Amino acid sequence: MKPLLELKQLTYKRPNGKLCAQGVNLALSAGQKVAITGSNGCGKSTLLMMMLGLIDGVDGEVRLFGQRCDSEAAFAHARTRIGMLFQDPDDQLFCPTILEDVCFGPLNQGYSNQEANKMALQTLDELGIGHLAQSVGYHLSGGEKRLASLATILVMKPEVLLLDEPTNDLDEENCQLFIDIIQRLDLPMVLVSHDEQLRRALTTREYHFKDGKLSLTTI
Numbered sequence: 106m107k108p109l110l111e112l113k114q115l116t117y118k119r120p121n122g123k124l125c126a127q128g129v130n131l132a133l134s135a136g137q138k139v140a141i142t143g144s145n146g147c148g149k150s151t152l153l154m155m156m157l158g159l160i161d162g163v164d165g166e167v168r169l170f171g172q173r174c175d176s177e178a179a180f181a182h183a184r185t186r187i188g189m190l191f192q193d194p195d196d197q198l199f200c201p202t203i204l205e206d207v208c209f210g211p212l213n214q215g216y217s218n219q220e221a222n223k224m225a226l227q228t229l230d231e232l233g234i235g236h237l238a239q240s241v242g243y244h245l246s247g248g249e250k251r252l253a254s255l256a257t258i259l260v261m262k263p264e265v266l267l268l269d270e271p272t273n274d275l276d277e278e279n280c281q282l283f284i285d286i287i288q289r290l291d292l293p294m295v296l297v298s299h300d301e302q303l304r305r306a307l308t309t310r311e312y313h314f315k316d317g318k319l320s321l322t323t324i
């Protein structure tokens with residue numbers, strides 16, 4: 106079976122000349138859950154964005170769901186099947202209310218206003234934040250923003266998750282809630298996290314990213 110996500114010889118230098126990735130290879134198949142660690146600024150978030158075609162000027166190959174993504178159209182199609190939780194929730198919440206943020210994906214998928222509202226409210230309820238539906242993103246606490254961001258991707262029923270330091274703002278209780286939710290979903294994922302407990306709870310294979318290269322580490 107072909108991997109769901111495959112990177113072949115990805116190489117990327119920032120416009121300022123800083124090397125971000127140098128011949129990165131990675132394959133994520135159905136059922137696989139991998140973690141990526143690495144020091145601040147080593148390029149982990151950029152690497153996740155490269156997987157979705159959100160960075161220009163990348164050399165090498167990205168394959169999503171078996172298809173080579175060499176155009177914005179190919180990436181755009183695949184992106185609808187991948188749930189990316191950005192490191193900064195403010196990159197994910199940009200509508201006047203949380204309800205509108207969560208409706209945004211389903212509306213883009215072609216659901217009616219009524220259907221999108223129903224899906225969004227149900228997802229918010231499942232995450233225990235139904236009461237935040239009419240709140241404004243920038244008024245929420247860090248943890249509430251994180252759960253609301255999670256709602257914006259889960260409402261679209263993703264087939265693969267890319268999670269970028271997802272529990273940074275969560276207290277112990279919400280961190281456990283997050284772990285329970287992600288474990289229950291049981292989706293293939295790439296998790297970037299400095300939290301060893303989280304990596305152990307959610308993933309079975311671990312890579313370290315350093316000097317633009319990914320190397321497998323043992324857990």
Ligand SMILES: Nc1ncnc2c1ncn2[C@@H]1O[C@H](COP(=O)(O)OP(=O)(O)O)[C@@H](O)[C@H]1O
Nearest residue numbers: 119121125143144145146147148149150151152
């Ligand atoms: N838009 C940008 N323009 C220029 N440099 C950037 C930009 N975004 C990030 N960087 C730099 O690229 C490096 C890698 O960033 P990032 O992928 O965010 O690392 P990590 O997620 O591992 O902490 C950092 O040194 C960061 O300052």
Ligand SMILES: [Mg+2]
Nearest residue numbers: 149150151192
């Ligand atoms: Mg980062």
